[in-house]
């Protein structure tokens with residue numbers, strides 16, 4: 363069935379010591395799309411992905427991977443699903459290039475290893491054993507190993523964690539290409555910009571549950587609303603500031619001394635803001651105005667920052 367989702371999770375529950383770290387989570391991911399599972403540390407992202415990979419047994423709900431059960435059909439799924447684990451999960455005594463060659467041999471029609479090596483900059487450490495690789499090098503090798511078999515669905519758990527900006531961009535390029543080739547890419551991240559840049563569909567997860575989802579545009583758009591961020595003295599009266607700025611503007615102090623103003627921020631808002639601060643002898647050390655971000659969405663929904 364061409365239209366059936368590559369991944370379908372319904373009411374997933376996973377408990378550790380009686381505590382539900384994944385708590386009735388629903389998620390669908392499709393071929394030819396990047397689906398980002400975005401949430402703070404401990405939200406349950408890795409646990410969810412591990413249930414999809416057949417590495418953990420769920421306590422409730424259903425998971426269908428390419429229409430199959432990740433535990434019962436593990437052998438049939440192995441050649442069709444790529445997995446990049448957060449801790450690498452690689453054997454450590456083998457040289458990087460031999461590891462990739464070994465993995466490639468397990469598949470009927472592997473990708474060109476030289477091209478993958480070039481794209482991910484693996485050549486400079488190909489002869490180094492996995493145990494001696496830096497965190498970012500290990501990540502790049504783990505990504506290469508996850509996709510060398512041309513999977514239909516690939517799980518990437520924090521794919522660019524610990525990478526320098528150049529490597530991160532190489533990874534993002536590759537992820538976009540996979541998507542364009544029709545692969546279903548499911549990635550977890552707590553990097554807002556990674557989700558914003560890459561994802562066709564974002565599921566924001568908190569306390570083991572999806573609290574909002576949609577395209578980045580759906581999630582961040584709120585008409586003409588903008589977000590003004592202000593750093594100044596802590597403990598200002600946000601109610602009084604909101605009243606001074608005018609109707610339709612909500613002011614919150616997100617952390618002591620950092621304020622967020624959401625709504626129809628315009629030129630007069632800035633004039634009113636600086637005048638109000640001047641009357642109170644408060645100096646603004648930073649004022650920025652921009653569109654809403656996924657971080658703002660998360661803050662609105664939970665009252666907390668992503669990190």
Ligand SMILES: Nc1ncnc2c1ncn2[C@@H]1O[C@H](COP(=O)(O)OP(=O)(O)OP(=O)(O)O)[C@@H](O)[C@H]1O
Pocket residue numbers: 378379383401402403404405406407408409410552
């Ligand atoms: N094997 C385990 N035994 C007990 N608790 C666990 C186990 N694995 C994970 N947890 C707990 O489950 C919760 C969710 O962890 P998980 O790794 O899924 O979160 P995450 O969203 O991936 O976080 P991060 O962004 O830090 O990777 C955390 O509170 C974690 O401490």
